[in-house]
Amino acid sequence: MQEEVNVREETLELIKSTFNTERYTEEEAEAGIAFLVKFSDGAVLYLIRLFNSAKAAEIPFFEVLSHCYDTWFEWWERDSERRGDPDNPTNGAGYKNATVLFEIYAKLGIPIVML
Numbered sequence: 251m252q253e254e255v256n257v258r259e260e261t262l263e264l265i266k267s268t269f270n271t272e273r274y275t276e277e278e279a280e281a282g283i284a285f286l287v288k289f290s291d292g293a294v295l296y297l298i299r300l301f302n303s304a305k306a307a308e309i310p311f312f313e314v315l316s317h318c319y320d321t322w323f324e325w326w327e328r329d330s331e332r333r334g335d336p337d338n339p340t341n342g343a344g345y346k347n348a349t350v351l352f353e354i355y356a357k358l359g360i361p362i363v364m365l
Contacts, residue, residue: 255288256287256289256290257286257287257289257290257291257294258291261294262287264294264298265286265287265294265298266283268282268298268301268302269282269283269286269301275311278311281311281312281315282315285297285318285319286298293347296351297318300314300318300355300360301314303360304358307358307360309359309360314358318354321353321354
């Protein structure tokens with residue numbers, strides 16, 4: 251079964267360079283890549299910032315990923331026809347997604363600085 255990939259090739263390369271095995275274990279890198287390719291290009295940028303912030307705060311990778319799965323898949327707005335662009339934080343869908351992102355930061359105790 252082939253993994254669903256929603257990102258452009260350039261974004262996929264950014265994901266792979268973020269989750270390299272110099273910073274993450276092979277298991278973490280594979281899990282991070284598999285998780286991020288399911289989102290749109292804009293969402294990937296927000297999530298990369300989240301994972302980088304968590305890494306800097308020395309929060310275990312799988313703790314972050316667990317919060318993402320618990321919160322993100324349940325609440326992340328994907329329907330651009332119904333509520334507008336989900337990557338634009340100034341409209342309905344994007345505003346909801348920004349709120350979800352802030353919730354994950356808060357659960358992990360990561361300060362939100364210049365998102």
